[in-house]
Amino acid sequence: MMNIKIKETYSYNELPIVIGCPSHLNQMHNFDEINQILDGQLENLKKQQIISSELGKITSTAIIINGQVVKLIAVGLSNLKEIKENDYQIVYGNLSRYLQSNRIEEVHLLDDTFVSQNVSNQERAYRFGWLFTQATFVFDTYKSNKSANVNTVINYVTTTTEDVTTFINQGEILGESVNLARTYSQTPPNILTPDYFANEIEQHFKDSEVNVTIKNEDEIREEGIGLLDAVGKGSINPPRLVVLEYKGSTQDPIALVGKGVTYDSGGYQIKSKTGMPTMKYDMSGASNVVGMMHAINKLQLPIHVVAVLPLAENMISSNAMKPDDVYTALSGETVEITNTDAEGRLVLGDAVSFVKQYKPELIMNFATLTGAVVAALGLGKTGIFSSDADQYIDDVKQAAKYSNEVSFELPITDEEKQDIKSSEVADLTNCILNKNGKALFAAAFVTHFSDEIPHLHFDIAGSGETETDSFKGPKGATGAMIPTVLHFLKNK
Numbered sequence: 001m002m003n004i005k006i007k008e009t010y011s012y013n014e015l016p017i018v019i020g021c022p023s024h025l026n027q028m029h030n031f032d033e034i035n036q037i038l039d040g041q042l043e044n045l046k047k048q049q050i051i052s053s054e055l056g057k058i059t060s061t062a063i064i065i066n067g068q069v070v071k072l073i074a075v076g077l078s079n080l081k082e083i084k085e086n087d088y089q090i091v092y093g094n095l096s097r098y099l100q101s102n103r104i105e106e107v108h109l110l111d112d113t114f115v116s117q118n119v120s121n122q123e124r125a126y127r128f129g130w131l132f133t134q135a136t137f138v139f140d141t142y143k144s145n146k147s148a149n150v151n152t153v154i155n156y157v158t159t160t161t162e163d164v165t166t167f168i169n170q171g172e173i174l175g176e177s178v179n180l181a182r183t184y185s186q187t188p189p190n191i192l193t194p195d196y197f198a199n200e201i202e203q204h205f206k207d208s209e210v211n212v213t214i215k216n217e218d219e220i221r222e223e224g225i226g227l228l229d230a231v232g233k234g235s236i237n238p239p240r241l242v243v244l245e246y247k248g249s250t251q252d253p254i255a256l257v258g259k260g261v262t263y264d265s266g267g268y269q270i271k272s273k274t275g276m277p278t279m280k281y282d283m284s285g286a287s288n289v290v291g292m293m294h295a296i297n298k299l300q301l302p303i304h305v306v307a308v309l310p311l312a313e314n315m316i317s318s319n320a321m322k323p324d325d326v327y328t329a330l331s332g333e334t335v336e337i338t339n340t341d342a343e344g345r346l347v348l349g350d351a352v353s354f355v356k357q358y359k360p361e362l363i364m365n366f367a368t369l370t371g372a373v374v375a376a377l378g379l380g381k382t383g384i385f386s387s388d389a390d391q392y393i394d395d396v397k398q399a400a401k402y403s404n405e406v407s408f409e410l411p412i413t414d415e416e417k418q419d420i421k422s423s424e425v426a427d428l429t430n431c432i433l434n435k436n437g438k439a440l441f442a443a444a445f446v447t448h449f450s451d452e453i454p455h456l457h458f459d460i461a462g463s464g465e466t467e468t469d470s471f472k473g474p475k476g477a478t479g480a481m482i483p484t485v486l487h488f489l490k491n492k
Helices: 031-037 042-047 085-101 121-134 165-186 194-204 217-222 226-232 279-299 344-358 371-377 390-402 414-419 438-448 482-490
Strands: 002-007 017-022 058-065 068-078 106-110 152-157 210-215 240-247 254-258 260-264 304-314 326-328 334-336 362-367 382-387 407-410 455-459
Touching: 002 121, 031 042, 058 085, 068 085, 085 121, 121 165, 165 194, 165 279, 165 482, 194 210, 194 240, 194 260, 194 279, 194 304, 217 226, 217 240, 226 304, 226 326, 226 344, 240 279, 240 344, 254 279, 254 344, 260 279, 260 344, 279 304, 279 362, 279 482, 304 344, 344 362, 344 438, 371 382, 371 407, 371 438, 382 390, 382 438, 390 407, 390 455, 390 482, 407 438, 414 438, 438 455
Parallel strands: 002 152, 017 068, 017 106, 106 152, 254 304, 254 362, 260 304, 362 455, 382 407
Antiparallel strands: 058 068, 210 240, 240 304, 326 334, 382 455
8 A cells, every 4th residue: 555645845854765767867857956865976876886777677775864874765767768658657566566565664755856858747647646556456365374564655755836646646546446356356256256246346336426236147037138147057156237337428328348257167168177277367357347437436537338247157067058059148149059168258248238228339348258369469468359449449549558558459350240140050159169260259249249339349368367477566367458448438
């Protein structure tokens, strides 16, 4: 946790001092004033390579100021003439993780040392609030030997007269949203069942402007939400359909749909012993949408948003769906099940059909959907597919670039649109076994249910979780595309 206090001047005491260290000290804003605070030691520390200017690298040393020993923490900024907005995410992310891991309780951060003419103070402040919140995420709920959290106080010393507080706060809200999504995704699947998840969401938005409706398994069946029912009926933990609505305007809504398979065993086409662990993350699409709704509500964005979360557990039992089964979707179309492990597109198909009643301007869905998108793009990248949504795609790509989320557009071709209709016994099939282009097929299947409504499908199978720590935080769930979507919606 971080507690940020804005200060106009530095007051001498024994607290550690945090500075940014550029490649060339003459690039530093208010260098003379900063050097005076540090008793003229800055050039020598840089010359002796005691402090580093390598981007995001943290170096620390003890210095004497006014006869007192003070810890100096320097963060490398590289060349300030070349630094970009996204570079500050690395800078502030690494810094916050350093303060957290070293359990430092209070510091003076000299903001003038981080100033660059390339990036506005407000943009920097936004990323500061965002990364200082996101990067310090901890999930130790189920550990017995938890270490006590250190609430680090940051005295943010700045000479800027601009309003940075608002931007820091906005950044913090984004960080909170990512961490909320991560918390749900990290929760073990024996705890986070569809019913538990639905109730947690309802509780979270209880005193907000987000209206929550939950449909249980009987309502799902009665209303003909047949694909969600089919996926969930093999589990002792029945499915749920959660609808969230935020009315910040009277316009047609933006629809957000998130895949919420709280555990995916693969069903009768069961996953391997190495492929099944981490399948608790198969609801990350849904948890990330909850994070988006949290931010939209907190920021009070002037937009209308409806989110639909189909929640189910894909398990094996005498009641579970089988290959060769045929089920009727909410759209009225029949679907032949050729692969029980292609369940995500089934629950999404019904959720997309369901949200059409709200007449959305645009549908965006998020899902850890296919291993094929990982094969195509590698880890850490999101595949984006457009169906009649070309007028939105450039803005989304720009928002992804701004948010430092690597994503690429992939196509849906006429071949895939035909392939989903290739069943000999039903209107649609959920998979063609042993055929390449599986990510494209899945995208064609999901977007089929939106008809003519503009639809962007985000396959986050490669970006929804990470196996390595980074400036964005610890390994595990990532909250992928929350920053991108939030930036896109803020600028609509």
